[in-house]
Amino acid sequence: MWAGVVTLFPEMFTALTGHGVTGRAVKRGQLTVEYSNPRDHAHDRHRTVDDRPFGGGPGMLMKVEPLLEAIAAIRAKAPSPPRVIYLSPQGQPLTQKRVVELAQLDSLVLLCGRYEGIDERIVEMCVDEEISIGDYVLSGGELGAMVLLDAVTRLIPGVLGHADSAVEDSFSEGWLDCPHYTRPEEFAGQRVPEVLLSGNHELIRRWRLKQSLGRTWLRRPELLEGLTLSKEQQQLLAEFICEQET
Numbered sequence: 001m002w003a004g005v006v007t008l009f010p011e012m013f014t015a016l017t018g019h020g021v022t023g024r025a026v027k028r029g030q031l032t033v034e035y036s037n038p039r040d041h042a043h044d045r046h047r048t049v050d051d052r053p054f055g056g057g058p059g060m061l062m063k064v065e066p067l068l069e070a071i072a073a074i075r076a077k078a079p080s081p082p083r084v085i086y087l088s089p090q091g092q093p094l095t096q097k098r099v100v101e102l103a104q105l106d107s108l109v110l111l112c113g114r115y116e117g118i119d120e121r122i123v124e125m126c127v128d129e130e131i132s133i134g135d136y137v138l139s140g141g142e143l144g145a146m147v148l149l150d151a152v153t154r155l156i157p158g159v160l161g162h163a164d165s166a167v168e169d170s171f172s173e174g175w176l177d178c179p180h181y182t183r184p185e186e187f188a189g190q191r192v193p194e195v196l197l198s199g200n201h202e203l204i205r206r207w208r209l210k211q212s213l214g215r216t217w218l219r220r221p222e223l224l225e226g227l228t229l230s231k232e233q234q235q236l237l238a239e240f241i242c243e244q245e246t
């Protein structure tokens, strides 16, 4: 995956490229991140990238010309025609389903807004898709870009340890994850559920599935509405619900 990032703060991205699974993916060449800073494409004496909004209103907006040049510069580095994504509160919500689709692409350009946003003409001329990482306001699009790149990178074959962990990820199945435990078997009088110590892999599989479905029902019931459960899954969820009422 090649990602070109248009940002005033490229140094923020070391949080993604310098650590953990995503940092390792960069070292291995599974993920390439390049940058284009609009500040380097502002040619006036003060290297101005922002200006006041027409029609008045608080704050400043990112100017068209530096952004247009920065986007052209980063697109020129893309190994294939990139999908240009703008992170903004007005975007379509990022879901694991969309992450899976984005992970199939060879190259992305991520446009990170600052100030109060960007001149709309850039959105019209350059942006293929607006994406929001959630219904809240951030100081810039950079954290959204890193969230998107982290989620996408995990799905690149070979990036995660063993293959299953990507498939078994909670949202990849459409429901929440089950509880997890590791040593010690008992801590502060709290024991690990016996089934997990039983070595009976079929019982463990069913227990985990039941817990995942039950948790989803308790915490995010709306996620279940979009799912068609198998007979076994329906049975396990029904059992979980019965156990809740007793």
Ligand SMILES: NC(=O)c1ccc(NCc2ccccc2N2CCOCC2)nc1
Pocket (backbone or CB within 6 Å): 087, 088, 089, 112, 113, 114, 115, 116, 117, 118, 131, 132, 133, 134, 135, 136, 137, 138, 139, 140, 141, 144
């Ligand atoms: N939910 C998200 O994905 C998300 C993404 C970005 C973002 N902020 C950058 C931004 C980008 C575009 C337009 C406005 C703004 N903002 C700038 C700061 O002022 C508020 C508006 N915030 C939240």
